[in-house]
Amino acid sequence: MEDFDFHTHNLKALPGRAIVNLPQEALLYPETFPLVEGASYSAGVHPWWINSDWQTLWKGVELWAVHPQVVALGECGLDLLHDGDWMVQEMVFLRHLILAEELHLPVTIHCVRAFDRLLRLRKTVRPQMKWTVHGFRGKPQLARQLLEAGFDLSFGARRNEDSWAITPPERRHWESDDDF
Template identity: 35%
Template sequence: MFHNFHTHHLEHESEQAIVQGRDCWGLHPWYVREDDLIGKMENGKWIIDNERIPPLISNPNIRAIGECGLDCLCQTPYDLQLRAFHMQIQLSESLGKPLIIHCVKALDDVLTLHRKYQPRQAWIMHGFRGKPQQLRSLLARGIYVSFGFRFQAETLQACPLDYMLLETDDDPRPIKPLYIQVSELLNISLEELQGRMEKHFQQLFSLQ
């Protein structure tokens, strides 16, 4: 079995995946609108209006909140992105579901928010293509790092398996070639890598 922690496509054979829109719910920074926000900011933290949480989000089939986050290269006003991210951090905490994060050139703000909220839920930085130094700043906060086909080899090699996840994101290919590439780079067997990812998948998304 190959576990895929974030994809916009349905599973290929021998895959178990967190499929965007089916297994998780989120407001992507590219598309977020003012009307989507539930609740309001008070003293620098988001207060959710619980009455307005759509039942879909609380449904146990929804295993995670996201992808959500911050993107400095998109058109959405940054202030709106920030408020939407605050809101989803609170949703993740109050519903007890991990948070899948999209982050483009906004790493410091993600880290600042992690310090501010001290979340109990796991945070997953998806599609990570950063440098080893950025990786270390995430690991220092205990944030999981998910790598897709376009990873930086040096960074992936610096990432402990305990915090590593693998994903295909919007790439339609099966994930197996990525597993093979990673197991070779890390000099571990494919079976060991599969075992570690399966364990993460069960821990993060409570799946058997």
């Protein structure tokens, strides 16, 4: 097990030991959601949360993004297995990418069966900020393609060991992706 958890949903993670992804409630009610002193957070609209009221969640992202304890945007991205409007998913993801560049924040990316579109977006956006694919379980061929395009990769317990092995240590991260 690694010392730093790159991506977790565990609100009780020890400060300084993890980046905690803010839950949907934090985006909906930012004025009442308590942060733990010294903890680091990420804020984003998960592709599973994109529905008719995604704009309310987006307003929460914009508010949290400027908070000093928010160190990244995400978890955001593309998920072709999730029901919903693909075009809205891509548009909301693009908003995250633009905001990340404006605020100089890295992006934690959820990507399921949409790596071709993700690679195309990277070529279009040409980001200065780091983009990390979280929960990466793909084969080494895909890992190489993402690494060559400039992505970092974050791996959980169910990782492809060959992909982990070919990822340079400075470009790979460990995550629990825990919920509690």
